[in-house]
Amino acid sequence: MIIDKSSLLIFFLVLSGCAALSTRTLDEQFGKADPERFDTPRSPSAGLSYRADVQPILERRCVVCHACYDAPCQLKFTAWEGIARGTSKDLVYDGGRLLEAPPSRLFTDAQTASQWRARGFSAVLNERDQTPAANLAASVMYRALKLKESHPLPESAILPKTFDFSLDRTQACPRIAEFDDFERANPLWGMPFGLPGLSQVELATLSRWLEQGAPFEGLPPLPAPVVRQLDDWENFLNGDSLKQRLVSRYLFEHLFLAHLYFDSDARHHYFHIVRSRTPPGQPVDLVASRRPYDDPGVERVYYRLVREQESIVDKTHLPYALGPQRMARWSELFLKPDYRVDELPSYALEVASNPFLTFSALPTNARYRFMLDEAEFTIMGFIKGPVCRGQIALDVIEDRFWVFFLADADFQQHGGEFLSREARRLDLPAGQGSDARFIGPWREYAKLEAQYLQAKSDFLTHYADAVRRPDLPWIWNGDGANPNAALTVFRHFDNASVVKGLVGGPPKTAWVLGYGLLERIHYLLVAGFDVYGNVNHQLLSRLYMDFMRMEGEFNFIAFLPLDQRTAVRNHWYRGAPQAVKNHVYGTLAHFDVETGISFQTDDAQQEFYAMLGTRLAPVLNQRHDLSGVSDVALRNDLAALAGVRGASLSWLPELVVLRVDDPPREARFFTLLRNTGHSNVTSLLREGRELLPAENTLTVAQGFIGAYPNAIYRVGRSEIRDLARAIAALSSENDYRTLADRYAVRRSDPGFWPTSDELQAAHLLAAPISAGILDYNRLENR
Structure with a gap:
């Protein structure tokens, strides 16, 4: 067993009766917190790189649960700035709030850690004296990782009910002064929550990074060809005529969630379009509004392309290619037709919220063809927005x-x-x-x-x-x-x-x-x-x-x-x-x-x-069709699986990633999608009354569909029809547990992370532009 000096420090604090790290105790031990400590990152020391050494671990083990609006405690590991921001006990998804909540969008509604402290976020990194011991003992992130090491998952297939995996669960979000009480009350709730702990190598790397004060070297510079295209597009989007300005407003209000990239850029650097008070050539002065059509409060806004700083996660990834053909297409649709724009529309809410009023001067067919050209992206906005x-x-x-x-x-x-x-x-x-x-x-x-x-x-x-x-x-x-x-x-x-x-x-x-x-x-x-x-x-x-x-x-x-x-x-x-x-x-x-x-x-x-x-x-597009499976016998077996119908499917998860092993060939991945039968879908909060289990169907798709797998199954090539028969015979929770015992790689499985790494790698390899990191917030515990 490896015992580092930080572990010894915490151990001796316990022996001395000082383990209850109250704010006073922390102040006495490590000095008072400086909320501006992480407003500017420090550069890593020799031999350690955030991007090369730390970020890959965070993406594989932390981002899979901590990204987007549904990140527990709003803690986002998708960027260094998200870690520096820390946690909040406030929920973003709160269907019962009576009044609107202040937005808390990373990189938008505040820019520095101290600004987030003023908005109620608490640190997960040490903001006190910058000593190696303090950087560990006064860090929520380190304490949560060590808690998992000290208290690994129980050796049982199904984790006990003390683990609450419901999406509406009460979130603890302990501050560092509260962590001792949290640890005593929930010894099994170390991070990653409800999943196996990190390897010794991974934990050692993150510990060394935290010990050094969580340094970050920033993003690498953009290649010169990318910078040139960036300039070209900002010039295109900021023409001076009323016609150009109205067109750009329309484009912005439809692309503000997009991950824009240049189709000639092999490395796929992503950008997003924002409204700025400053024109191209000057630093962006962000207009941070609740909605993209809210009044910007200035006479003129400029549309700027800002580099994406967060890890790409599947549940929010909306890729959209820019290039010469795209620019020519938009010019053909919006700029070349002969029509007049005599005045720009109001930002008054009753006008701006209605696109048929706001953009009435733009040709209808141009607006429609713009949306049709990338219809999947348009519909995806409804889903990933x-x-x-x-x-x-x-x-x-x-x-x-x-x-x-x-x-x-x-x-x-x-x-x-x-x-x-x-x-x-x-x-x-x-x-x-x-x-x-x-x-x-x-x-x-x-x-x-x-x-x-x-x-x-x-x-x-x-x-x-x-x-x-x-x-x-x-x-x-x-x-x-x-x-x-x-x-x-x-x-x-x-x-x-x-x-x-x-x-x-x-x-x-x-x-x-x-x-x-x-x-x-x-x-x-x-x-x-x-x-x-x-x-x-x-x-x-x-x-x-x-x-x-x-x-x-x-x-x-x-x-x-x-x-x-x-x-x-x-x-x-x-x-x-x-x-x-x-x-x-x-x-x-x-x-x-x-x-x-x-x-x-x-x-x-x-x-x-x-x-x-x-x-x-x-x-x-036939990428997901089983007809594309060249192995006829395998295709027939998968078709038999897809033929399962009826009430037995009610016991199956909504979305399953199926790994098929057939050595010496590489593993193949498919997605099982349960389609629940409904008499209609008109009732609010009474969906159970409209369920028709006899009309349940199963779609088996080649490759990956969906950002939130509920389960991962692993079967041998010869076991597919056995799996089909097992699913068709389901009639109780015990039946499903027997099936999962045989085929599922549960969240409690010691081999979960190696399986996850192979799955995530296969997903990104299959669709390097459209895919992102899959999310595990909905993994079942059955």
């Missing part, structure tokens, strides 16, 4: 559905004119602000939506009678080259995923989106959603999303024969009130024009799916 977690936010969608898009340019032109006329009926919940009331606004939104649906139905009917009935050419085919034309969305209870292609068999429902609907969802769930908002704002956003889903489904149903539409709607909304059904297809959303498609059977929905598959075949 600020609304990226929460059952309430996601129980509004089915567990799996396909998404298609309207194409007809003439239709979009007429649609743009219609949207301009209807703009005032398209107000969104963000127009009420973050401290919105609920009952009054909700009634008003429901009234406006009903009026809008009536107007839209009349518009569609008139257009179909006068111009053309809905037919296959109405569906965008990706212009024969763009794989964004078809997407699959998966819901995993309180999070979701979107991928290109039509993954799995035909789903229960599908959406068809046009510009108006796509834009409304973006401003509802991305630009306009405030994760720090109060419960009323969050409920209004969730209930309004009901309208969006139903409108997307209506657009799909409108392609089916008149005599089958009601039956399809009724199947999708079994048990729902008639008033709800009328929003999908009925007295509110009506369309009495016969389809222009010739159907041959009584199951037009499945026929239409087949037609769409044929129409989009040249552009369909």
Whole structure:
């Protein structure tokens, strides 16, 4: 056993009766805390590099739980500045707050550790005397790591109930003066929480880093070609004409969450676009606003590209390529067309929250084609943006559905004119602000939506009678080259995923989106959603999303024969009130024009799916399809696994990463996605009543889908059909435990970290641009 001098110090403190490190004791031992200690990092000593030695350990062992808004105690290990910031007992995801909370976004709402101290964050690094002993004994981070070393996980497959893995668990977040009490009360809660401890080598490296005062050498300089492209893009985004300024505002409000990179940069340095008070060539003076369209408080803002400083994690990674072709495309869409911008729109909330008012001067088709070009990114914003977690936010969608898009340019032109006329009926919940009331606004939104649906139905009917009935050419085919034309969305209870292609068999429902609907969802769930908002704002956003889903489904149903539409709607909304059904297809959303498609059977929905598959075949992304598995026998075994249906799947986790070992070949990875059957998805907080276990299905996808695996299974090549039979036979929690005993690499498994390292490496290798570090906050304990 290795005993370092810091361990001896703590040991002797215990013997001397001084182990209760109160603030007074800490002050006596190590001096008073200096909140400015980590405002500026110190450079590492020779032989130690934060980036080369420390950061890889943090990413493999700490970032997997401590990233994004759902990082426990808001402690983010994705950047040195996140560690220096420390912890907060305040929750970001708080569905019950009555008043909006102050935002606490790293690198945005405060810039230094001392500023975060003033906002209530407490240190996890030693801010007292900078001695090796103090840097360890007065560090929450070190104490938490040593606690795990002293008290490793119990030797049991399932960890005891003293471990609370629920997402809404009470968070302890002890300060250093509270750590002794925390340690006595929770001896098994060392870090990593509920997972095996670090290796001796890893712990020694982090201990040495902490002992030296947590030094950080900063980011390496950007390559000269990247700097040149950075300058080119900032110049492009900051033209002086009113037209250029309005276009840049539109681009910013749609790309502010993006991880921008240059397509010629092999190392993929990422940037994000911000609003600054200063123009290109000067240091960025950040406009830190709650929403991207809030009043910046200055006469003119400039759009600047700021280097991404955090580790790339899958659950927030939204990559978006920039390059010469992109710049030419945006110029073609927005700058070359002949139209005038006579004045810039207001930042008043009631205007800025409504894109149909704010950007009415921009051509509708340009806005739509901009969103279509990267439709997966657009939809991904709904999923990986600020609304990226929460059952309430996601129980509004089915567990799996396909998404298609309207194409007809003439239709979009007429649609743009219609949207301009209807703009005032398209107000969104963000127009009420973050401290919105609920009952009054909700009634008003429901009234406006009903009026809008009536107007839209009349518009569609008139257009179909006068111009053309809905037919296959109405569906965008990706212009024969763009794989964004078809997407699959998966819901995993309180999070979701979107991928290109039509993954799995035909789903229960599908959406068809046009510009108006796509834009409304973006401003509802991305630009306009405030994760720090109060419960009323969050409920209004969730209930309004009901309208969006139903409108997307209506657009799909409108392609089916008149005599089958009601039956399809009724199947999708079994048990729902008639008033709800009328929003999908009925007295509110009506369309009495016969389809222009010739159907041959009584199951037009499945026929239409087949037609769409044929129409989009040249552009369909098949990366996740089992048809891409070259080993025919393996493909057949996986197909048998995907064929499991029914109530037995209720015992299976939502999302499982399946590792298939077949030596001497490298391991292959697949994703098992449980699709829970629902009679409808209209109830708030009463989802259990709508469950239909007999309609559960399983999608087996090649590669990785989802950012939050619930379980990791490891099987031999010959065991896949055995796994399928075991899943099909599940009927109790004991059955599942038997299955997990055989196939699961549980969080308590001594070999968990080596398995994790191989899995994470395979994930990044398979998709080096789109993949990030997977998150373990939802790993089961079963």
